[in-house]
Amino acid sequence: MxxxxxxxxxNHIDLRLQQSPFFPRIKELCLSEQWTEWNGYQTPTxxxxxxxxxxxxxxxxxVFDVSPMKKYIIEGPDAEVxxxxxxxxxxxxxxxxxxxxTVWCTDEGRIIDDGTLFRLAxxxxxxxxxxxxLDWLELGAIGMDVTVYENSxxxxxxxxxxxxxxxxxxKLGFTGIENAKPFDIMYFPFEGxxxxxxxxxxxxxxxxxxWVDPNDALALWDALFSTGFEYGIRAMGDESLDMARIEAGxxxxxxxxxxxxxxxxxxHDQTPFELGLDWMVNFxxxxxxxxxxxxxxxxxxxxxxxxKLDFEGQKSAQGSLLYADRKCTKEIGYVTSGMWxxxxxxxxxxxxxxxxxxxxxIFAEIYYQKEMRWYQKVVEGRKHEGAFWxxxxxxxxxxxxx
Amino acid sequence: MSKQYxxxxxxxxxxxxxxxxxxxxxxxKVMVVEANAELGGLAATxxxxxxxxxxxxxTLPQLTDKLVKDLELHKHGFSFASEHLETLGLKEDGxxxxxxxxxxxxxxxxxxxxxxxxxxxxxxxxAKAIAAFWQKKPPMIGDKSWASVSTGIQFGLxxxxxxxxxxxxxxxxxxxxxxxxxxxxxxxxxxxxVLAWDYTMGNKLAPRSPxxxxxxxxxxxxxxASGFNKLPIAKGGMKGLIDALAxxxxxxxAVIKTNAAVKKVVVDEETATAVGVELADGExxxxxxxxxxxxxxxxxxxxxxxxxxxxxxxHRINRTxxxxxxxxxxxxxxGEPKFNGVSRADGRMIIAPKMSYIENAFDSxxxxxxxxxxxxxxVVPTMHDASLAPEGHHxxxxxxxxxPYKVKAGxxxxxxxxxxxxxxKLEAYAPGIKDQIVxxxxxxxxxxxxRYNVTGGHWHxxxxxxxxxxxxxxxxxxxxxxxxxxxxxxxxxxxxxxxxVMGAAGSNAADVVLxxxx
Ligand SMILES: Cc1cc2nc3c(=O)[nH]c(=O)nc-3n(C[C@H](O)[C@H](O)[C@H](O)COP(=O)(O)OP(=O)(O)OC[C@H]3O[C@@H](n4cnc5c(N)ncnc54)[C@H](O)[C@@H]3O)c2cc1C
Numbered sequence: 001m002x003x004x005x006x007x008x009x010x011n012h013i014d015l016r017l018q019q020s021p022f023f024p025r026i027k028e029l030c031l032s033e034q035w036t037e038w039n040g041y042q043t044p045t046x047x048x049x050x051x052x053x054x055x056x057x058x059x060x061x062x063v064f065d066v067s068p069m070k071k072y073i074i075e076g077p078d079a080e081v082x083x084x085x086x087x088x089x090x091x092x093x094x095x096x097x098x099x100x101x102t103v104w105c106t107d108e109g110r111i112i113d114d115g116t117l118f119r120l121a122x123x124x125x126x127x128x129x130x131x132x133x134l135d136w137l138e139l140g141a142i143g144m145d146v147t148v149y150e151n152s153x154x155x156x157x158x159x160x161x162x163x164x165x166x167x168x169x170x171k172l173g174f175t176g177i178e179n180a181k182p183f184d185i186m187y188f189p190f191e192g193x194x195x196x197x198x199x200x201x202x203x204x205x206x207x208x209x210x211w212v213d214p215n216d217a218l219a220l221w222d223a224l225f226s227t228g229f230e231y232g233i234r235a236m237g238d239e240s241l242d243m244a245r246i247e248a249g250x251x252x253x254x255x256x257x258x259x260x261x262x263x264x265x266x267x268h269d270q271t272p273f274e275l276g277l278d279w280m281v282n283f284x285x286x287x288x289x290x291x292x293x294x295x296x297x298x299x300x301x302x303x304x305x306x307x308k309l310d311f312e313g314q315k316s317a318q319g320s321l322l323y324a325d326r327k328c329t330k331e332i333g334y335v336t337s338g339m340w341x342x343x344x345x346x347x348x349x350x351x352x353x354x355x356x357x358x359x360x361x362i363f364a365e366i367y368y369q370k371e372m373r374w375y376q377k378v379v380e381g382r383k384h385e386g387a388f389w390x391x392x393x394x395x396x397x398x399x400x401x402x
Numbered sequence: 403m404s405k406q407y408x409x410x411x412x413x414x415x416x417x418x419x420x421x422x423x424x425x426x427x428x429x430x431k432v433m434v435v436e437a438n439a440e441l442g443g444l445a446a447t448x449x450x451x452x453x454x455x456x457x458x459x460x461t462l463p464q465l466t467d468k469l470v471k472d473l474e475l476h477k478h479g480f481s482f483a484s485e486h487l488e489t490l491g492l493k494e495d496g497x498x499x500x501x502x503x504x505x506x507x508x509x510x511x512x513x514x515x516x517x518x519x520x521x522x523x524x525x526x527x528x529a530k531a532i533a534a535f536w537q538k539k540p541p542m543i544g545d546k547s548w549a550s551v552s553t554g555i556q557f558g559l560x561x562x563x564x565x566x567x568x569x570x571x572x573x574x575x576x577x578x579x580x581x582x583x584x585x586x587x588x589x590x591x592x593x594x595x596v597l598a599w600d601y602t603m604g605n606k607l608a609p610r611s612p613x614x615x616x617x618x619x620x621x622x623x624x625x626x627a628s629g630f631n632k633l634p635i636a637k638g639g640m641k642g643l644i645d646a647l648a649x650x651x652x653x654x655x656a657v658i659k660t661n662a663a664v665k666k667v668v669v670d671e672e673t674a675t676a677v678g679v680e681l682a683d684g685e686x687x688x689x690x691x692x693x694x695x696x697x698x699x700x701x702x703x704x705x706x707x708x709x710x711x712x713x714x715x716x717h718r719i720n721r722t723x724x725x726x727x728x729x730x731x732x733x734x735x736x737g738e739p740k741f742n743g744v745s746r747a748d749g750r751m752i753i754a755p756k757m758s759y760i761e762n763a764f765d766s767x768x769x770x771x772x773x774x775x776x777x778x779x780x781v782v783p784t785m786h787d788a789s790l791a792p793e794g795h796h797x798x799x800x801x802x803x804x805x806p807y808k809v810k811a812g813x814x815x816x817x818x819x820x821x822x823x824x825x826x827k828l829e830a831y832a833p834g835i836k837d838q839i840v841x842x843x844x845x846x847x848x849x850x851x852x853r854y855n856v857t858g859g860h861w862h863x864x865x866x867x868x869x870x871x872x873x874x875x876x877x878x879x880x881x882x883x884x885x886x887x888x889x890x891x892x893x894x895x896x897x898x899x900x901x902x903v904m905g906a907a908g909s910n911a912a913d914v915v916l917x918x919x920x
Contacts, residue, residue, distance in 0.1 A: 107712035143708030286674035
């Protein structure tokens, strides 16, 4: 086990960011030297150019280091019962070898976090989330016959995303990966150990996540990058991932929602209904945390709604306020994420608006700069259903070789 | 699914029995299942040595006339062996004990006598202002029902009717440490300790602890079965009361089953409604309402199962402070006990010469140690009721506060240490008593926990303090005897108004179940 203990670093004042098991390679490639912090890890913002990295996810393949992700194991006779009560989906229906995207809520039905739940065995789950959740899992374990522990440091992980990802994995000898359906888990021998591959990701494209023993991390990286050359592989940073996930219609924590355990202002957190995750909340389950509050919310309707918007023009609406009229007299919400999407060829984004205005016209007041000078314009945002970008190959099994 | 019973009560503590009796008398088909062989829980009477009987709870300061009347307890055999025990502050040097009864005190200077009169009058006013609230379900924030709103309004109004000065005093004093109340009212150190006694009993508190004092004391004053501020004991021991409660229930058709521990509450998986219980032997009994007399932690975490309740609610239940702080010792003796400065040992005798004496014992307990100078409350029930011991013998019933639930050195060795500390202290105040002992039974909080199936062996099933009182007892969303699970109710000391042999939690819970079944 790889433990990273503040004490090992000698000086509690000089507490540097941690480095993932892939860091030696990342450091070599990160010409930009642009770093950001994620869960205490030094994470590249972009390696050279975030657009090039983003294009790789859409045209060839790109690798994102998800090792800083928080990973927890829930194991024991009550593991299913515990996760079924902790999350809003019906975990009883989740088969071994399958992953689901899910959220968990407070008693008041406010979202704490989202993440992916891996069913590793009848009585064993792994929960992956962008932020720490051990406290909540421990509370959720009260009265349950389970063991809950964090294994973030025992598992390194890479997301390999893009149209050539499957072909590359096959070339590497992971034969049969093409049969993995979206959200399937498969295991392959690797370096004398085992490599877990799930057909999951945060880009909305064909892609996989590779879960590896930290000791074999560099071997995995090297295999991918040597063989991957022909497949147009690239390392990607934070910025390009964000672009891809907006196109894919995926939500980001601390962007589209605020963990209910961290908000200070009343109702500055969100419910699944506000985020359009209604489909996920399974009221057929007789009990789960937040059920009663969520049922009430369902009956009364949410106070806010997250809508996907396709804005006129080409300017990104990032950070704009939203109005019900072109004159901007009635403020109704704000844009949580916005970008110019080159694959969709539109200015796209998410608006968080008061529910009563969600069905009416929505306008964004955009401020933008041209050679330092600021301009303002008002554009209409048309509602868009579903993901902005979700190519067939992301759904096909086996995916077409590109 | 056919329902065998209208209501099933888990546990035949006095509250479970009171609840069952009230429901049965209202025409409901009721079953009570008790894990132990004896009825009564922490008020059960056991024969701890051949011919010697005693119970954990020994006095009945909180019993109300209303309960006695509602359940016709007199008709079912209940009576007092004594309607009032005087409180005696024992002196180690053999001088006359300080005596407190009603609003009089002897053994102190005249100015202290006067001070005590003034203090009693004020406490009586406060106690009356809030008396009614022990008998009612608490209001709930967000609950707009008239019952909830009117209880809240009435509480405010009653306080207002105290008059401006008294109301202000009430709000000032309500959370004061006992020591502050005593220091501002009295000079006599011994009197202060004796009067502070009931402020902290049963809780993990001492005279200097904040967030407590008057609630506990006013609560102790809630009883009126033998008059205001009286300390009665039952004829036949606590068994006299428990048998009467059981008879009140069974005569109305309730069925009581002993040696029948509930393993878990049966919940209908489709509707998340409590529909029955499964007993240790596998038998399943169905009922429309499942009412738990067990403490809240046992009720929700062990019996119901946390899978059916929300996480933060579970967390609050799990965080209720349940480490017991009170031990019990029953002693069987030959002949009559003789205490220094007391002609007959027929009162409630307190060993606590000053408040710092109690505080020091508390300090030991805080750090998981056994106090070598324990404070104690001693009652000799056989002075009033010869039936509890063989002829020529007596039972001494001692309540010892400031005994930790968790001891650093482990109970295997510390139990003997506690026992000798108690006996040494007893001997100092009643010289020669050690030689009279024929048998004894010491129950630490851990023993109380396992013998009576109460988490932590806690007197109140969880601390009774401002954070766990009224609308917050045991926690919000379960403070009206109802719980987040339909068909599942609480009726024990962990619910409002708390512990002590009073029956209010059981009786209030029955009202809620009856209202729900209409
Ligand atoms: C040392 C000590 C001294 C005390 N002295 C006094 C006193 O002098 N005067 C006074 O008024 N109060 C006193 N008290 C407080 C008083 O005894 C209690 O508050 C009161 O008896 C609690 O009553 P109850 O009915 O709510 O619960 P309990 O008496 O605890 O009854 C609960 C019952 O539920 C049963 N049960 C639990 N789990 C299960 C299960 N799974 N299946 C079936 N049955 C179950 C238990 O066996 C028990 O019989 C004292 C307490 C202690 C600890």
